[in-house]
Amino acid sequence: MAGSDAENRSGDEEPEKHKEESEDARGSGGDENQDEEQQGGPPAPVGFWHPKLNHVRKEAMTKWTITTAFLMAFILAVLSIYWGALYHVEKNISSLVIYVVDMDGQTAPYNTNGHEPIVGPLITNLARTMVASETPTLGWGVVSGADFGYDPMQVRQAVYNWDAWASIVINPNATAMLYSALENGNTSYDPMGACQLTYIDSRDDTNWYDFMSPIISAFMTEATTKVGQEWTSMVMQNATTDAALVRNAARVPQALSPAIGFSQYNLRPFYPYQIIPSVSIGLIYLIIVSFFSFAFYLPIHFKYLKPEGHPPLKFYQLVIWRWCATISAYFMLSLAYSFVSLAFQINFSGGNPVTSETQVTWTVDGYTNPDGWGNATFPVYWMLNFFGMIALGLACENVAMIVGQPWTGLWLIFWVITNVSTAFYDIDIEPHFYYWGYAWPLHYVVEGSRQILFGLHNRLGLDFGVLIAWGAVNSVLFPFCCYFMRWKSKHHVHEYYK
Template identity: 70%
Template sequence: MSTLSRLRRAFRSPEKVNNEQPNENTINGQKKLHSVENGNEKPHSESHPQPVGFWHPDLRQVRNRAFAKWITTTAFLMAFIIAVLSIYWGVMFDVEQRLDHLSVYVVDFDGVAPYDTTPFVGPTITKLVQQTLSSGMPTLGWDIRSAAEFNNDPLQVRQAVYDFHTWAAIIINPNATALLYSAVANGNASYDPLGACQLVFQDARDDTNWYDFMLPIISPFMTQAQSMVGKEWARMVMQNASDPATLTNIQAVPQAINPAIGFSEFNLRPFFPYTGIPAVSIGLIYLIIISFFSFSFYLPIHMQYLKPENHPPLKFPQLILSRWTATIFAYVFLSLAYSFISLAFQINFSDTNPITSTTQVTEIEYGNPISYGHGTFLVYWMLNFFGMIALGLACENMAMIVGMPWMGLFLIFWVITNVSTAFYDIEIAPSFYRWGYAWPLHSIVEGSRSILFGLHSRIGLDFGILVAWGAVNTAFFPVCCYFQRWKQQKDVHEYWPMD
């Protein structure tokens, strides 16, 4: 085509230009016979169907199938949501009726030798406990214990709190009444009401239990106890108020009249630092999630051995062994990375607290009171490692059995059941949740608290449960691998077939 012709075409309308082009169905001005007539080619509309509207008659069967599957899927998901999420909601259902499972010792040492003064502080407080129990209102498991059970030694009561025999203890000191009499009789200005009683607890054991359920009940109880003792003591003192010497002494020691007594609080193992909250609670959810998603990342790597592309396929039993070994080694490094996060945010893993006694309060200035000295981080890492094996191999096996998208539902179930029994105290949960003691995350949380906060250790039991989970899942691992291969060979549909 000449340059002049190109210029003319440039200024013509598109319709005129198109009319000048030869018809695609003509050759040299003659119509081209369509290949359909010869049976060599399908019509364009048949090989590439044109899109139609949603209500087109040809889509009726597809619409019916899709609608039926949508109804079935939605109904199933609704049932799943109700069933599984009810496990999480139910753990705290009617919890106020089970608060008595949280025991609080009340031990009256008042009047114990060598103090032979007739006691009234201890009996007044124990009387208040009896009134509280007989009131019929939901309350804690107040348990009045004799001083003789602890060899008349208040430190043994503290030891009972540390050893998880009770959640807290109220101790009426041996000299509670004697010090009151002495203060008024001698005008002892150094008298401290807080020396009369003790409240012993350790919120690092379960800070949720302590601050949400126990302290809101114990705090008013102590206030009421102060009021009852104060009224009775004021009445007794006023009977002798006519004595000028007594009045002089009262003026010198007003705290001996009001408030008369108080409660010294001893938090044996405080929950500190607060960056430890993720390490023993929400952060552990991600340990499950990491274990779950590692399956999707590593499976394509292992499947290369079965694709005969420029190499023979690997024997399937050896593939199983290779895959299991690689998964365990992956958990070693993934759990190490997870453990490094707590170290990076300055949770103490190396400095031993100056207070090592189990009956004394640790000093938070030195950070959390670790349990294993310089080996604490190693123990913490190993706990997370075996925890990842327990949590992760279960995910691996279920992924091979149920496939997608059902694996997502298992992840929800796995997270809900573990969180419900690990982040909330099973003691105050309905009896249905007793299986939670055997669930992996419960042992990880308990072990982590013991390692990081120097609590009473059940680390052997915790590791034992995690190892048992790993052993059982390892035993099922080959079975699940063969089942997955069988599904692939039989082309088993794990979800709605696209028919």
């Protein structure tokens, strides 16, 4: 009995001892972690400044600093590409050529009526003065009317063919009609018949409204003023000896003020306005959709490699499947993208009464944009988006397989910015650094979209050619990138278990 009591007391004292040790352990986090580690359990959480996290804090702060510095440098470098696109517009704006074609008094019967031309020489001299000045201005090019057979329609054709961004034509009868108005009292005289401005704002609405229109408007205002001053001074001098001039001037005051004007012909207006996303910001989503489709389809492709109740597919056949599946996906996704423009009633079905390249498109009576291919316009537009998605998307697929996460996000930013900088702005007015943009795919998607939707000068052969070349090169690289991704995946697994 005594021995039994002693054992019981010993058993009671032992739990008390363990209880005290447990309480002591809770007073020291390090001892508790040691006990739990010895028992095989996970270590308990500790405070941020715990001594055992010293090396972790040092490593984390070092990597945080390096990562932040790298991202800052990336932002400065890549975003500067976009900001710098229009950095030297004033310097390069002369690349936007404007024809000034003087036909005033150059052909019969206006070159034999005994009146020296006034309007043409004054306007061409003004153009030469602007070019010679130190003020940044457009590329005013004085061209002889003989180069166009003294036919204003041929000048319009040159603008349509993108030989110039716009043209100012001084009509053959500009000065003759002024003399006729005052000598004969012609009350039907219209100053707007003296000169004509031709342009196409849908070729590049940013160029036209931001850079060209303000300067051309100022040019026409100054030209009207100069001609008005010179002409009125001549009339007043002759009126001192010819009373008929005074009577006729009273009947035809528009022959003195403003004397001349400029009829304006926008051959292909930028209309309807819902086209704006189709040729600008909306195309960014063509890049984004093609980029993110990679992550959506990759798990589907890998099902062929996981032996879950079936043998894995040979890898080279998986590569073929992936390429075919990717191109097929682009085929359908580009159709969905194209349907958006169709849903918002952009004209794809023909019917605009104006088909002439030198006449202004009708945008009244329910008519909108002139499609470039009649009833085949939508299929052509779809195919442009399809090949554009191949060019943009396969590049994303290849880069994603090479660099992996998280670098693919930086690639997307780089890819969007470099394409947008050289597609939404005219490369001719950008610094020469941006001339690589002539090889980038989105530039040709934008250009082709404008040609299709506005019936512009046709360069679709070039546009499709560049996009197909991008697709071909990336298709050749595609299997190599697939094999590299497999090698990298196996290498990382080996390193993990090493």
